[in-house]
Amino acid sequence: MPSPVDSSLLCGNCPNAGTHRCSRCHNARYCSATCQRADWPLHAKICISFASLPARPGPNFKRALLFRANSPRPRFIWLEHRGSNYNPKLEDWIPCGTGCIDINCYRRLNRRLSNMINLTFDENFLGTYTTPNWSIAGIVGPQYAGRWRGDFIAQGFEGRWQTEHIVARDLDTMALGPIEDCLRFRSQNSMVEYCLPDDVEGEDMT
Ligand SMILES: [Zn+2]
Ligand SMILES: [Zn+2]
Numbered sequence: 001m002p003s004p005v006d007s008s009l010l011c012g013n014c015p016n017a018g019t020h021r022c023s024r025c026h027n028a029r030y031c032s033a034t035c036q037r038a039d040w041p042l043h044a045k046i047c048i049s050f051a052s053l054p055a056r057p058g059p060n061f062k063r064a065l066l067f068r069a070n071s072p073r074p075r076f077i078w079l080e081h082r083g084s085n086y087n088p089k090l091e092d093w094i095p096c097g098t099g100c101i102d103i104n105c106y107r108r109l110n111r112r113l114s115n116m117i118n119l120t121f122d123e124n125f126l127g128t129y130t131t132p133n134w135s136i137a138g139i140v141g142p143q144y145a146g147r148w149r150g151d152f153i154a155q156g157f158e159g160r161w162q163t164e165h166i167v168a169r170d171l172d173t174m175a176l177g178p179i180e181d182c183l184r185f186r187s188q189n190s191m192v193e194y195c196l197p198d199d200v201e202g203e204d205m206t
Contacts, residue, residue, distance in 0.1 A: 007106070007114045012174055013039040015109055025051040028173045042176060045073040045139060050173050053078075060084060063170040065179070066093055067152035069131040072138055074176070079155055086157060086166040090120055094151045099123025102161075105196045106178040107185060112196065115156045115169045117178060122150040139180045144187040154179055 011018040011031040018029025022036065025047045030036040036043075046065070053063065053076045064079040080089045090097040103117040122130065130149035137145035156169035182194045 005114075007111055008172070008174055010109075010111065011035050012043070012177055013109075015111070022047060022173070024048070025173055027051075039177070042139065042180060043173060046076065046173055046176055049073075049075040062088070062155065062168045063172065064088075064156070065154040065171055065175060067133055067135040067154070069133045069135070069149065069151050071135045074135045074139075074154075076171075077153075079153070081168055086159075086168045088155060088168065090153060093153050094120065094122065096122035096124065096150075097153065101182065101186070101194075103178050103182045103194065105194075105199075106181060107194060107196060108177075108181045110196060113178060115158050117154055117156055117171065117175050119152055119154050119179065119182075121148075121152045136183060139176070140184040140187055144184070147187045148183065 009018055009029065010016070012028055013035035014031060016031035016035075018031060020030050020032070020036065022028040022030075022043065027050055028039070028043050028047070030039065057078050060081045060083065061078040062081060064077055065074045066077045067074045077093065080092065081087050082089065097120040099121045101119040103113070103119070105112050124130070132145040133148040133150060133152060134145065136148045136152065154171060154175060156171040156175065157166050158169055159166040185194050
């Protein structure tokens with residue numbers, strides 16, 4: 001469900017409008033220097049990667065975030081799609097991308113996202129043979145290093161899987177807040193869906 005407000009124009013740390021931008025990447029938005037400082041420990045993980053990403057290789061490439069298991073932080077990549085429709089070549093980056101998590105909100109800020117974020121990973125990652133994902137553990141905390149294993153890729157899209165009208169979107173630095181919040185939430189509440197309180201249906205699982 002699209003938000004009436006473009007969530008990408010809001011502050012990355014509070015509900016206010018994001019009137020200022022990070023001077024390094026010129027992408028992350030904040031309402032104030034106070035909010036920018038508060039978000040810096042997280043934003044610092046990807047600020048330089050965003051700023052130093054080469055130009056888009058072609059029209060069928062979308063900007064995505066790659067969380068390598070053995071890397072200390074995520075980095076931006078260009079994810080190629082087959083043709084101009086949504087059909088990403090995920091296998092270029094993660095060979096067993098069978099599991100996925102869709103993120104449509106930023107729960108901590110009680111915000112609906114204008115574009116969805118999809119996390120794809122090897123759903124057999126709980127096998128202890130798979131390396132803990134240190135780029136995720138570096139964000140959600142080392143105590144959850146064993147919770148997320150193998151490589152993850154995050155990509156942006158608009159639409160719903162059921163309607164089949166899916167449009168690929170670039171991810172930018174503002175995606176890391178909801179990703180961090182969702183993975184931390186799911187680390188702590190494995191049985192509860194990550195959504196806004198208004199969207200909870202059925203029985204109360206708390
Ligand atoms: Zn703010
Ligand atoms: Zn920045």
